Every structure is written in structure tokens, then in C-alpha cells.
Amino acid sequence: MTSAKATYTGGVQDTGLFELDRDTLPSTCPPNDFAGLYTVGGTNPCGSDGFAFVPDGVASADTTYWAGGGSKDAYDPALGPWMWSSADVAPSKDDIDNAFAAKYTLTSGTDKTPFIFFGADRFATSGDAQMGFDFLQAHACLAGQVTGGQGVCPSTTPNQTANSGKFVDPDTGVPVHHTNHDLLVLVNFNNGGTLGLAGVFEWGGDTTPPTGVGAFTQVLFTTSTTSADCATISDPNDFCATSTISGQDHTGDPVWPYTRKGVTGQATYVASSLIKGGLNLNRIPGAAGACFPSFVAETRSSAGPSTGLSLQAQLKDLAFGAFQPCTSTTVTAPQLDTTGTNPVPASGVSVGTGNTGVDVFDQAVVTVSGPSSFGGTVTFSLCGPTATTSTALCGTGGSQIGAAKAITPSATTVYSDAAHLTEAGRYCFRAVYSGDSSAGVPGSHDSSAGECFLVNPVTPTLGTQAVDANGIAITAPVNLGSEIYDTAALGGTSYEPGSGALGSDGSVGDPSHTVTRNTKAGGTITFTLTGPDTVGSTTNCNTAATGFTPILVDIANGGDGTYGGPTGSPVVGFTPAAPGVYHWKAAYSGDLPNTNSQTHNGDCSDSHENVTVKVPTTTTTRQFVYPQDKAKIAAS
Known part of the structure; x- marks a missing residue:
């Protein structure tokens, strides 16, 4: 330059x-x-x-x-x-x-x-x-130079025998x-x-x-x-x-x-x-x-x-x-924006609810010593997603994120384009400064462990409510012989990973590569009825109601929504055979890697999920075969 x-x-x-x-x-x-x-x-x-x-x-x-x-x-x-x-x-x-x-x-x-x-x-x-x-x-350096001489190549310089007597690059051994x-x-x-x-x-x-x-x-x-x-x-x-x-x-x-x-x-x-x-x-x-x-x-x-x-x-x-x-150093850190003040936390960042995903940037600080002016570019690559337990770095390979960024004299901070992530897992950036051969500046890079970060799955909410045949919340005891129902409201789920773009499985986007992401969270919600208990007791919280079989609701591509109840498919309801207090429970399986599992009322403490079934205080019958009679039975 x-x-x-x-x-x-x-x-x-x-x-x-x-x-x-x-x-x-x-x-x-x-x-x-x-x-x-x-x-x-x-x-x-x-x-x-x-x-x-x-x-x-x-x-x-x-x-x-x-x-x-x-x-x-x-x-x-x-x-x-x-x-x-x-x-x-x-x-x-x-x-x-x-x-x-x-x-x-x-x-x-x-x-x-x-x-x-x-x-x-x-x-x-x-x-x-x-x-x-x-x-x-x-x-x-001077290839083949005797130890201790001036200009000696380091012992790590390759090809010294083949290029003995020549002026070579100390890193490559090439003239x-x-x-x-x-x-x-x-x-x-x-x-x-x-x-x-x-x-x-x-x-x-x-x-x-x-x-x-x-x-x-x-x-x-x-x-x-x-x-x-x-x-x-x-x-x-x-x-x-x-x-x-x-x-x-x-x-x-x-x-x-x-x-x-x-x-x-x-x-x-x-x-x-x-x-x-x-x-x-x-x-x-x-x-x-x-x-x-x-x-x-x-x-x-x-x-x-x-x-x-x-x-x-x-x-x-x-x-x-x-x-x-004449040296250059490149020091990097994943960021949530390009202000330089919002690094990705050590605990990771959420993949985001719904179809939002999360944008992550790489910050590269390039410092050059030697020339008063220089140029060059920084190229950013991203490896992943991998398992969260992986320790692999992004020393090679990966997907280039956006265009290379031009730099100007030291110290220079540049940011990658946004890497749009739609899948939870572990990711690692790599930033490579090209150097400037016209100014005698060597390149440098950073693919250290500090370039790695976690994208965490969301943990959804699961709220439930016992209802009657009309879908109305049960707030009072019901008579023996009545069918009782349960509903579950699932919220805060994340779409399944996208595809068709970058990353190891196509789930990573950048300004030139758009991720296709249309599938809502799936999984199942399992409804369980336990009891009966006496009022105020949870002794039988984990004992299935007699005759009840857990009901499994498949919510494939359903995502956030309300499931079960008298109109659900399948219907989530049951007619208890004995009086007492019954407890509805719900458990969502999750849809990994992006959405965790969730349970509700596991300890039977939610009053909205407790239904009291009682014996009616008076039952009147009429005989329709002549001669007629009436009988009134009073509970003692």
C-alpha cells in the first residue's frame, strides 16, 4: 500500500x-x-x-x-x-x-x-x-546454516536439507x-x-x-x-x-x-x-x-x-x-451484536422461541507491528453445530460467514456478518487475517477455545386445567359418574432446526444463505390421572386412578397451543369409579435439540388440576312398571 x-x-x-x-x-x-x-x-x-x-x-x-x-x-x-x-x-x-x-x-x-x-x-x-x-x-532465514551462526533457521523449519544453502521462509522452508x-x-x-x-x-x-x-x-x-x-x-x-x-x-x-x-x-x-x-x-x-x-x-x-x-x-x-x-496478531471473541460490549455469555445463548433463531457475530481485533500502513482482510468461518460435550475447535473447515472484511491500520476491530443459528448445540468461530504481502505483514488467526460458544435449547411453559364436558374449568366437586377432562397449554417452544443453508447440517444462515425453517416443535404430551385421595391429601399422588390408562397426545408440528380436553384428538377425559380427590398431571417430552421437556403438577400441588368426585346427596328413581311405587333413599 x-x-x-x-x-x-x-x-x-x-x-x-x-x-x-x-x-x-x-x-x-x-x-x-x-x-x-x-x-x-x-x-x-x-x-x-x-x-x-x-x-x-x-x-x-x-x-x-x-x-x-x-x-x-x-x-x-x-x-x-x-x-x-x-x-x-x-x-x-x-x-x-x-x-x-x-x-x-x-x-x-x-x-x-x-x-x-x-x-x-x-x-x-x-x-x-x-x-x-x-x-x-x-x-x-538461511537453510542449512550451522547451529549458532547468524541468520540460522530454527530447528522447526522444514525442508532444510532439500533447500540447504537457500534463503527460505522459517515456517515453510520454501525459498x-x-x-x-x-x-x-x-x-x-x-x-x-x-x-x-x-x-x-x-x-x-x-x-x-x-x-x-x-x-x-x-x-x-x-x-x-x-x-x-x-x-x-x-x-x-x-x-x-x-x-x-x-x-x-x-x-x-x-x-x-x-x-x-x-x-x-x-x-x-x-x-x-x-x-x-x-x-x-x-x-x-x-x-x-x-x-x-x-x-x-x-x-x-x-x-x-x-x-x-x-x-x-x-x-x-x-x-x-x-x-x-513485522507481526500480526488476531484475537477474537463471539458477540451478540457489533458494539463490542455484549459477548456471548459463558453459559451460552438461547436458540430463541418460535422461528426467531439467534444471531451471533465474531469480533476480531487485528494488531500489526511494523509498517505504518497496511491492508488485508479478515475471513470468518464457523464450525458446528456439534454436541455440547465436544471439545473440537475450528482449526480448519467450517462454513465461511459472510464476506471477508477489509481492515485499516492497527489496532483494528472488525466484525463478521451475522451467523443466524437455528439449532442448539456447540459452535466455534475461526478468524483468519490475510496479512499484507505488499507491506511485509504476515497473516494470523484465532481458532482458540475462546472462539467456541453454546446455543441452548428453550425450556417451554406447560400450564394445565381440569375442565368439564363443555371445556369449562372445574372449580367445584363433581358427582360420581361424571366424566372429567384435562387440557394443557404449551408455550415458549422453538421451531425445529432449519435446513438448506450453511453449517454441518444446513441450519446456519448468513446474509447470502437463507435458512428454510417451517416445522414447529413436535413431541408428545402425556396426561395421567392419579388418586383418589381424601381432601387435602396427596398420598396417592403417584398412584394411577383405577382403570385409567395414560393418554398420549402427539403434537407433531404443533408447537405452542392448547391440547387435550373434551374436543382434543384424542379426547383427554375419564370417568372415575369411586369418589375422592383426583389429580391430573401432564408431561411434555420436548423436541430436542431446540426444545426441552417440561412437566406440570408432578407433586399434585396445583389446585387447578385437582378434581373432587362426590357421591350425590339425594338420588331419586321412578318405577315405570305397573303397579307403580316410589322410593326415597336418604344417605345416612
């Missing part, structure tokens, strides 16, 4: 961020110079955005040199291919002792101008050489490519500290990066043998370099171990020992927003100050190390 140009118009040597003089001192910050950054140490010392120090060693202590015919600046690292070896091919004047680089950002209001500062020192100072500094957006906006700085570094022609080159032309199909183009120039020197250059300028010269006092410089040819023990700088420089990234199209995790210092022979800046000449020594901490 291309960052907007800041308003800084001064020279790279006048930023106040970093000293571009002819030494590396002081050893404290500020003012900032390489000695201070080295003393403080770490990846971001002295307010820098990144710092690299590579102790390359010299002569037999140096284990990394260029090798092979493809080890040239004009070539892509993977396609050249760039090759390294421990075989010493560097003359003493091309032998790098230490290499270093730092990145800073000059901030003024909303304006940000990024700068890279670079440097190296060498073993012998008596000859001309060309120094180069590569800044790569690919994370790289890395150039990426558009990779940078190469070349400076002719001459005997006595004189600087020759210099230039900055930018890689471009790769239309489907990173494939390595492209080329370097020179984007910053110097026009004479002296115009590159930071000590003599005038503003405005975007790039310069300088070197130690004769007549300087180099006491205590450098502060790090330094070996100079012909000197025993710790040496100090002399003319042409050190080269350092800087460049304004805002003046290089597309480079201001890039991140450079890999740094290479290189040498080749140079015939003198006016020698051209050939990219085809064979390279000699190399010093390789990690530079800018």
Missing part, C-alpha cells in the same frame, strides 16, 4: 531522529546513533521502529558468504536462486565485520515520515568495495521471493573514506505477488562522486551515506567487538572502516507503508569512485539478520 506523503521536506541527515555523522557514537540515547541502540539492545531501542545488529565475523570466524551464479542483485532470491555458503570468497576489503540498521518515524501532527538508517564496518580498509543493503519484506517495494541500497565505498556513486533501487512489476516476477528500478540517485555524502550534501535530499575519514578521533568507536586487519584485539575505526547512511521512505513509491523483517548487508568489488552500480556483478560477503518486527 502507498502511504500519503508527509510534509517533512528537510534532508535525511537533518531529521533529529538519528545522527548521520562519521562515527557510531554516543553510546547513550539521545542523540540516537548505532552505538546507543546497540548498548540499549532489543528490537525497538531508543524509540526506533526496528533495529538489527548482525555480528558477521571475519576470516575464519565468518560462516556466511555468497555462492553460485544466481547470487546477484538483479535476481529474485528464489528464482536466481540466491545461495549462501561457508566457503570464504571475499577479499579482506569485502569482508563485513558487523552490519546494522534502524528504522524511525518522524511524527508531526498527523504526518508521519518513515526513515531507514543503515551501516556496516569491514575487516580491511585498504581497497575499494561496493556496499549493498537489502531490505526484504519476506521473513527469511522466499522478492516482494514489490523491496529495497536495495548500493554505495561505492572507497579507499580513504571517499564515497562514489550511490543509489536506491525498488523491486516492482510483480502483478501477483509474491512470485518473484519483477525487477529492480533505481528510484533515488546521486549524480557525482561526492553528492552521496551526508557530511557534505545539502537539503533537500532523500538519501545519503557517509564514512569514517582520516584525521578523526575514533577513541572508543565502536563499542561492539571489531576486528581490523593487522590489529590484535579490539580495534578502533580508521578511514574507510565504517559506512552508514539513511533514506526517506516517503520518497519511494509504495515503500513508506512496507515492513522489512529481513536485512542483508552485502559486498562486491568496486574499481573506484566512478564505478557504476551494476546489479549483475558477483556478490562476495553477506551479513544476514532479522530487522523490523
